[in-house]
Amino acid sequence: MCHILLIDDMQPVRHAIAATLRKAGHDVVEADDGNKGLEIASSRQFDLVITDIMMPASDGTDVVFELKTKSSAPKVIAMSGGGAGIPADNVLQLSSTQADAVLKKPFTNDVLIETVSDLTSN
Amino acid sequence: MQGRMDQGYAALEKIAGTSPDLLKSLLEGSPDTVSVSDARQPDLPLTYVNPSFQRTTGYASEEALGRNCRFLQGDETSTDDVARIRKAIADREPIDVVLLNYRKTGEPFLNSLRMAPIFDASGDLSAYLGIQRDITEERIRAESEISRNRLEALGTASGALAHQLNNLLHPVTSLISLHLPDIPDPGIRTDLEMAHYSATQAAELSNNLLGLSRGRFEEETGETTLPDALIRAVDLVRLMLPPTVTIETGFRNVPKDMNIPISETMFAQVIINIVTNASQATKHSGTIRIELADLEGSKAQISIADNGPGIPFGLRRKVFDPFYSNNISKNGTGLGLSVALQIINKVGGRIIVAEGLLQPNDDARGCMFTIDIPTIT
Ligand SMILES: Cc1cc2nc3c(=O)[nH]c(=O)nc-3n(C[C@H](O)[C@H](O)[C@H](O)COP(=O)(O)O)c2cc1C
Ligand SMILES: Nc1ncnc2c1ncn2[C@@H]1O[C@H](COP(=O)(O)OP(=O)(O)OP(=O)(O)O)[C@@H](O)[C@H]1O
Ligand SMILES: [Mg+2]
Numbered sequence: 001m002c003h004i005l006l007i008d009d010m011q012p013v014r015h016a017i018a019a020t021l022r023k024a025g026h027d028v029v030e031a032d033d034g035n036k037g038l039e040i041a042s043s044r045q046f047d048l049v050i051t052d053i054m055m056p057a058s059d060g061t062d063v064v065f066e067l068k069t070k071s072s073a074p075k076v077i078a079m080s081g082g083g084a085g086i087p088a089d090n091v092l093q094l095s096s097t098q099a100d101a102v103l104k105k106p107f108t109n110d111v112l113i114e115t116v117s118d119l120t121s122n
Numbered sequence: 123m124q125g126r127m128d129q130g131y132a133a134l135e136k137i138a139g140t141s142p143d144l145l146k147s148l149l150e151g152s153p154d155t156v157s158v159s160d161a162r163q164p165d166l167p168l169t170y171v172n173p174s175f176q177r178t179t180g181y182a183s184e185e186a187l188g189r190n191c192r193f194l195q196g197d198e199t200s201t202d203d204v205a206r207i208r209k210a211i212a213d214r215e216p217i218d219v220v221l222l223n224y225r226k227t228g229e230p231f232l233n234s235l236r237m238a239p240i241f242d243a244s245g246d247l248s249a250y251l252g253i254q255r256d257i258t259e260e261r262i263r264a265e266s267e268i269s270r271n272r273l274e275a276l277g278t279a280s281g282a283l284a285h286q287l288n289n290l291l292h293p294v295t296s297l298i299s300l301h302l303p304d305i306p307d308p309g310i311r312t313d314l315e316m317a318h319y320s321a322t323q324a325a326e327l328s329n330n331l332l333g334l335s336r337g338r339f340e341e342e343t344g345e346t347t348l349p350d351a352l353i354r355a356v357d358l359v360r361l362m363l364p365p366t367v368t369i370e371t372g373f374r375n376v377p378k379d380m381n382i383p384i385s386e387t388m389f390a391q392v393i394i395n396i397v398t399n400a401s402q403a404t405k406h407s408g409t410i411r412i413e414l415a416d417l418e419g420s421k422a423q424i425s426i427a428d429n430g431p432g433i434p435f436g437l438r439r440k441v442f443d444p445f446y447s448n449n450i451s452k453n454g455t456g457l458g459l460s461v462a463l464q465i466i467n468k469v470g471g472r473i474i475v476a477e478g479l480l481q482p483n484d485d486a487r488g489c490m491f492t493i494d495i496p497t498i499t
Contacts, residue, residue: 010289016296023300054285106292106325109299 002120003044004028007037007051007063008079013105017050020109021116034063041067041074047120050077064098075100075119079107131243155179155254157191161239161247165190166211169249178256180226191252194223198230198445207237214239214247220257222445230445232258258444262464265457266391273387273394276358284328291328294321327357344385345498348422349373349414351386355393356412362394367401372413380422381498383469392465395458396426396491403430403488411479421471422497427478427490438475471495 004026008014011032018028029044031037034051041049051063067076078099101115137144149156155174159166168191171183179186179194186193195204203221210217216238223233234257240249298318305311352373360369382389400410408429415423433441440446442463447456459473466473471494478488 012293013289016293016300020296020300105288106295106321109296112296 002026002047002116004116005031005037005041005046005049005074007031007034007049009033009052013052017112020112024113024116026116037063038066045072046074048075048077048116050079050116053078053080068098077101077103077115077119079103079105155252157186157252157254158240159191159250159252161249166250175254178225178231178254179223185226194233196222196224196228196230198222199224207235210237211239211250230258230443231256232261232445262444262457262460265455266461266464269391269395269461270387273391280358287328288325291321291325294318295325344383344388346382346384346386346389348380348382349376349378351389352393352412352414352424354386355390356397358390359394359397363398363401364406367404367406368409369397370409370411372411376414376416377419380416382422382495383498384465384495388465392462392493393424393426395462396493399458400426400428400430400488400491404428405430408482408488409479416497417494420497420499422495423492424495425490425492427488429479429481429488431481432478432487432489433475441475442473466493466495469495 004021006014006018006021006028007030008017009032014030014032018030021028029040029046031040037049037051049063049067053061053064064076064078067073076099078101080102100119103112103115134145149170149172152172152174155178156170156172157168157175158170160169167188168186171181171186175186176182181193192204199222203219206219207217216236218234218236220232220234222230224230234255236253238251239247240251242248295318298314298321302311302314302318305314353371356369356371363369384392397410397412401408404410411425411427413425413427415425417423442459443456444460445456446459463473474492474494476490476492478490480487
């Protein structure tokens with residue numbers, strides 16, 4: 001079991017990912033924007049943070065950078081709705097190099113669970 | 123104004139006096155085409171054309187002199203443009219006009235003509251001066267640029283759309299597969315599996331659209347991987363054409379990654395132009411078959427065949443001429459194939475026209491455009 005913080009501004013997406021993670025036995029805390037996510041992350045220790053990097057309200061790429069500058073940084077999975085063709089192209093690439101893994105929506109539940117266990121096994 | 127004109131005349135007179143050959147050399151050496159008609163003779167016969175005139179039109183000066191310059195006009199020259207010139211001459215006004223002319227070989231070119239009445243020092247109309255410039259290449263480049271921008275805008279828009287779609291599709295596929303194992307009724311399971319399959323297909327389509335936005339910052343050069351880029355281009359062209367046209371594809375038995383030296387937007391432009399023509403030719407109700415083959419590992423060969431009326435043998439070269447159009451496409455510029463050919467020629471490839479698919483209820487055939495592009499090894 002891992003403690004996971006999930007940040008995504010789209011409720012149905014968050015719901016589906018959280019349900020998948022919980023069914024696999026993980027403990028999930030949800031946040032619906034980047035600032036709230038960072039606030040929660042500073043008050044508690046998480047093994048893993050999964051964040052969307054393209055939330056219109058708050059910049060998900062900031063979340064990745066912010067988390068990774070901390071000394072005891074958690075593992076980070078960045079999620080994107082497609083990768084290319086969106087205004088934030090290079091920012092997105094930058095944040096993906098900072099993240100430990102990148103998932104392109106829509107990804108399968110199996111890929112999600114595998115990625116989580118790969119990152120948290122050691 | 124009058125003063126400046128007098129100064130000009132004075133300067134010229136000085137040149138004429140000291141080095142008379144310089145005036146001739148100026149006209150003969152001018153990079154722009156210069157033509158002069160005698161205004162005092164009936165029907166304005168040409169009395170002088172410079173060497174650039176022959177380079178542009180193919181007519182030597184002895185073939186041109188003594189004739190009215192309308193011999194450059196032909197079948198597709200707009201009668202409105204000619205009427206404007208006629209009126210300007212009647213009104214003794216200068217005119218700028220861009221019109222379709224033909225070289226001696228019959229090849230059409232877009233002529234940017236500036237014409238002006240020339241009055242001698244005593245104010246009498248003595249001649250007409252015509253300055254011509256062949257702007258065909260310019261126009262093709264501009265057209266190519268416009269359709270590239272259109273494609274790029276489409277790419278950006280579809281990229282944004284695909285992003286939204288992916289966000290919406292994620293919960294559909296994820297939640298269905300999460301709960302599927304817990305559903306005991308096999309009938310319901312089958313239904314949900316079908317819903318899951320459809321959502322996955324939708325996601326795939328959305329990702330194909332994303333591919334087009336990928337090439338958007340690339341300039342003329344770039345690299346494109348087949349068959350993926352061809353699949354994406356065909357998906358896109360399907361969206362652009364009416365659903366009444368049938369597009370079949372055959373991309374099996376080709377290597378997974380054939381790389382060609384063209385950016386994806388340019389490549390898509392070629393495919394879109396040719397497939398759109400094929401659809402127009404069948405009045406958007408025929409069949410188009412697109413195939414991809416690997417030629418001896420050194421060339422990618424794409425063939426686009428239709429079951430429309432076909433192109434008569436004698437016209438198979440002509441259809442690539444700029445501005446050649448039979449108006450099957452109402453607001454066609456007749457540049458679609460010229461742009462496609464230019465893009466393909468630039469990378470050392472070629473486009474060939476041959477017989478296509480059998481027409482319905484007939485034993486005649488439509489046509490097939492075959493594109494050969496050298497691959498990068
Ligand atoms: C000096 C001069 C140059 C001309 N150059 C061209 C030309 O390059 N291309 C063209 O189509 N017409 C050209 N014209 C126009 C035609 O000669 C002609 O005036 C025009 O077709 C209108 O007359 P029309 O209706 O009797 O043919 C030129 C005319 C003059 C006087
Ligand atoms: N598949 C085809 N079957 C029959 N005729 C064709 C086919 N493709 C091209 N042609 C002919 O070639 C002409 C030139 O094609 P081109 O794409 O250059 O111009 P266009 O389609 O008329 O105009 P535009 O492409 O600018 O909209 C067409 O008008 C048509 O007469
Ligand atoms: Mg066309």
